[in-house]
Amino acid sequence: MKTRASHITATSIRVFMILFWAYVALDKLWDLPGFHQALIQQPFPNWWAGILFWFLPLMELGIVILFSIHSFRNTKHLFFDPFVLSALLLTVFTVYIGLGVAGLYAQKPCGCASVLSRLSWGGHLVVNLLLLLLSILGWYLTGPTAPMAGCKRYKKQVILFLARPQVVRIPVYTVMLERVKKFKMRFAVFPAWPVRDINYDT
Structure with missing residues (x-):
């Protein structure tokens, strides 16, 4: 405004x-x-x-x-x-x-x-x-x-920052890795391999 x-x-x-x-x-x-x-x-x-x-x-x-x-x-x-x-x-x-x-x-x-x-x-x-x-x-x-010049410089810096693939990928990969870690810890109570059906009656 x-x-x-x-x-x-x-x-x-x-x-x-x-x-x-x-x-x-x-x-x-x-x-x-x-x-x-x-x-x-x-x-x-x-x-x-x-x-x-x-x-x-x-x-x-x-x-x-x-x-x-x-x-x-x-x-x-x-x-x-x-x-x-x-x-x-x-x-x-x-x-x-x-x-x-x-x-x-x-x-x-x-x-x-x-x-x-x-x-x-x-x-x-x-x-x-x-x-x-x-x-x-x-x-x-x-x-x-000028206030308008400062706003334009800020927008230009943001565009240049987002234009770098490596700058965007690294944070995305970091977030995905953290999600995966939390997923493993959350479901670690379940076995990672199938459980054999042992019949104790025989």
Whole structure:
């Protein structure tokens, strides 16, 4: 029951993250000039804008693709785990916004998606923290320490154990031998050979 609930939760988080990152990436690509202008207004060197202008949308689309490909959903490689990449990118965003909330920037322009553009920097920080927690929870439910992964490993070990004939035969033979011994001891009161009919009257 817990495994099923974990699977449903992980799937729901994965679908939500696909929709979120797809919307954020497409929103940037839909208005590239506006996104580039927003990057120039950010409190970091202008030459960063030329790099982030392409890096961020491609990174976000890459996360969407990794979430969508079945073979990468439970991968053991952290650099290809979409939940890990999502958490790393959201960590960078959260730290950047947290520094702004702390008042370390002279100006606080927003270069986020249009649906979040009306939020304050404090609101952005709360949203990013929630998304970061969802990414970490998704990784926990699908990563190496996941309850589902432990269940799958246990089933695999049981199948491999039962697949070995010698492992199965030895206990079976032992049980049969014990049964035979008990059978002999139980019926040892009866003679093991036929008894001759001795006539004492003659």
